[in-house]
Amino acid sequence: MTPLIYWFRNDLRLHDNPALVQACAQSDALLPVYCLGSASAIHNGDTRWGVMQPGMHRQRVLLDSLIDLDAQLRAMGSALTVVYGPATDMLPKLARAVDATAIHCESIAATHEQSELDQLQHTGVEVVSRWQSTLFEPDDLPFKVQDLPAVYTQFRRALTCAQVRPVVPLPAPTQLPPLPETAHGYATVNLADELAKLGHNSPEPRSSLPYLQAEFTGGERAGLAHLARYFASDLPRHYKATRNGLTGTDFSSKLSGWLASGALSARQVAQTISNYEQREGPNEGTEWLLLELLWRDYFRLLHLQYGDKLFRYRGLRDKVPPIHHDPALFTRWCLGRTTEPLVDAAMHELLASGYLSNRLRQVVASYLIHELHGDWRAGAAWFEAQLIDYDVYNNQGNWLYIAGMGTDPRGGRRFNVQKQAQDHDPDQSYQKLWHQV
Ligand SMILES: Cc1cc2nc3c(=O)[nH]c(=O)nc-3n(C[C@H](O)[C@H](O)[C@H](O)COP(=O)(O)OP(=O)(O)OC[C@H]3O[C@@H](n4cnc5c(N)ncnc54)[C@H](O)[C@@H]3O)c2cc1C
Structure with a gap:
């Protein structure tokens, strides 16, 4: 008997999950685990700006995603063991309890997540991790990851010229190894109780991504249904024209929450785009949507290339002038009490709903950095706590880009708020x- 642990991280799905498929193939008993404590780390969290915990919206979507994953695993004779505590403490204990010979998981190239893997390895447990969250395998790229072009458009052109295709997604496993015998009865967090602790909230009718409505709820099955619904409509065809919208569920794909938790993979979205284009013909809308997924890949590869450097104030710059982050101004920004009505409205939306359009994310980030002279890491931490689609790579990458501390040699992005309004x-x-909020 070879019991293994499969540690779900930002890949809360059964479809297109190569790391899970590999774990299933190599074990005759498998314990699927999620560590709630690991998810509560805020990368840019700092007592200086008082943002240390994920907010209610993010917690809710995560719990819904876990409940869905557990239900799917149970339907296949398995179950999700959810433990509360850091993975570095909990996984070695679980491995001992079930005599697991190794822990399998996806790899995540961000400071906190990478250090979790390093610490686990130091405990003597074998950890097998697999990179799987990009459209392309890093080895298929026409350049080495260390030579990633410094400007996104060069990256995009290099891929187009080399005609690299996204990896074809895998189907879900048809069967799962049974749970290890000793796993039965192992204390697992009761997800329904955790949900109840968050209290009862009704859907926010103004939200562009109303995650409390059944169609937008967290989890793989709702994500797959949304993907099918979106691409059965003509919204993708008009994406380029509508994507700068501010309100309503239709102006952009609203796939981000599912992509961020890994309930959907980008490869599944790329394949659905390709099917849509075969059916409907090539069009600007889907072409543009794919370009946004390429931004997502770009920021992931940037993390593979630069790692921890992306988490310091100066980012990839050698030297930056000192800044004078004012905590009182930062708090006013978070709560939507600046002197700019558009910024305030956007911050109210973020606080009340956990979502904000891309256009307004750019406007409020630029305002904090370039008008209030705030520390971009404070803004990134606030987004990290609030966003239901929080994704370490996309968040860090976009904040660095607007602050001008990333790879782009053209400096930061400053938006004129009145003109944007x-x-x-x-x-x-x-x-x-x-x-109002
Ligand atoms: C300061 C700032 C912080 C951000 N933080 C996050 C974050 O934590 N998580 C997150 O998923 N996105 C983040 N974004 C990117 C973008 O705003 C969201 O992905 C998008 O608004 C989500 O809505 P959608 O799925 O309808 O997007 P669509 O416009 O429909 O795009 C489809 C998908 O492409 C990807 N994408 C789109 N725009 C970008 C972009 N600029 N960078 C990287 N990927 C992109 C996303 O996965 C998105 O779901 C941030 C942008 C800014 C300016």
């Missing part, structure tokens, strides 16, 4: 909608 909210309907 005129261009994107000329009748102030968005500002009126989110006048």
Whole structure:
């Protein structure tokens, strides 16, 4: 008998999960585990800005995703063991309890997640990790990861010229190894109780991603249903024209929550785009959507290339002028109490719903960095706590980009708030909608 542990991280799905498929193939008993304590680390968390814990929206979506995963595993004769505590403490204990010979998981190239793997390895447990969250295998790229182009457009062109194709997604396993015998009865967190602790909330009717409504709830099955629904409509065809919208569920794909938790993989989305184009013909909308998924890959590869450097204030710059982060101004920004109505409305939306359009994420990030002269890591930490689609690579990458501390030699991105309001909210309907939290 070869019992293994499969440690679910940001891959809360059964479809297109090569690391899980590999663990199933190599074991005759498998304990699927999720460590709730590991998910509560805030990468940019710092007592200086007082953001240390994920907020209610993020917690809720995570719990819904875990409940869905557990239900799917149970339907296949297995179950998800959810433990509370850091993976580095909990996984070695579980491995001993079930005599597991190794822990399998996906690899995540971010400071905290990488150090979890390193610490686990030091405990003497064998850890087998697999990179699987990009569209492309790093080895298929026309350049080495260390030679990733410094500008996104060069990256995109290099891929187009080399005609690299996204990896074809895998089906879900048809059967899972049984649970190790000693696993039965191992104390697992009761997810329904955890959900109840968050209290009862009704859907926010103004939200563009109302995750409390059944169609937008966390978890793989809702994600697959949304993917099918979105690509059965003509919304993808119009994506390029609508993607800078501010309100409503239709202006962008709203796939981010599922992609961030790994309930859906980017490879599944790319394949669905390709099927749509075969059916409907090539069009600007889906072409543009794929370009956004390429940004997602770009930021992942940037983390593979630079690792910890992306988490320091100066990012990839050698030297930066000192800044004077004002905690009082930062708090006003978080709560939507600045002197800019568009920024305030956006911060109200984020606080009340856990989601914000890409356009407004750019505007409020630029405002904190370039107008309030705040520390970008404080803004990144606030987003990290609030966003239901929080993704370490996308969040870190976008904040660095706007701050001008990433690879792009052209410096930061400064948005004129009044012009943005005129261009994107000329009748102030968005500002009126989110006048209050
Ligand atoms: C300061 C800042 C912080 C951000 N933090 C996050 C984050 O934590 N998690 C996150 O998923 N996205 C983040 N983004 C990127 C983007 O705003 C969201 O992915 C997008 O708004 C999600 O909505 P959607 O799925 O409808 O996007 P769509 O426009 O439909 O895009 C489809 C998918 O492409 C990817 N994508 C789109 N835009 C970007 C981008 N600029 N960078 C990287 N990938 C992109 C996402 O996976 C998204 O789900 C951030 C952007 C900014 C400016």
